[in-house]
Amino acid sequence: MSHINNQTQDLYSIELVQDLDHEASATISGGGLDLSTSYNGKGDRVDDLTKGYSSLGYFNNKVSWYELTGKKDWYAYTGKNFTGTRYLLKAGSKSNLRGYANNNWESVKPV
Numbered sequence: 001m002s003h004i005n006n007q008t009q010d011l012y013s014i015e016l017v018q019d020l021d022h023e024a025s026a027t028i029s030g031g032g033l034d035l036s037t038s039y040n041g042k043g044d045r046v047d048d049l050t051k052g053y054s055s056l057g058y059f060n061n062k063v064s065w066y067e068l069t070g071k072k073d074w075y076a077y078t079g080k081n082f083t084g085t086r087y088l089l090k091a092g093s094k095s096n097l098r099g100y101a102n103n104n105w106e107s108v109k110p111v
């Protein structure tokens with residue numbers, strides 16, 4: 001089950017919450033982007049994003065790990081609205097974020 005810290009009231013973070021469980025969502029969408037605020041998928045986490053977000057809301061400047069379970073490549077950006085430094089995330093990849101990328105992403109979208 002996807003979940004985030006309920007203390008946030010940010011519009012985008014509410015939108016990020018998905019009621020589908022991971023397996024059902026992956027079946028429908030063909031997979032997507034998972035993000036977490038700590039390394040190795042730990043901390044606060046959101047799973048199976050399938051569309052772009054011009055702001056990550058609660059997750060802005062907190063993301064430290066990602067996983068792409070689908071067949072699409074994605075872009076991640078250090079600025080809102082797909083600005084700043086762009087990172088290409090390859091389909092099927094996952095990684096802890098190091099250096100400038102760590103705790104710096106503010107928007108994401110499929111390539």
Ligand SMILES: [Ca+2]
Pocket residue numbers: 036037038061062063064103
């Ligand atoms: Ca973090």
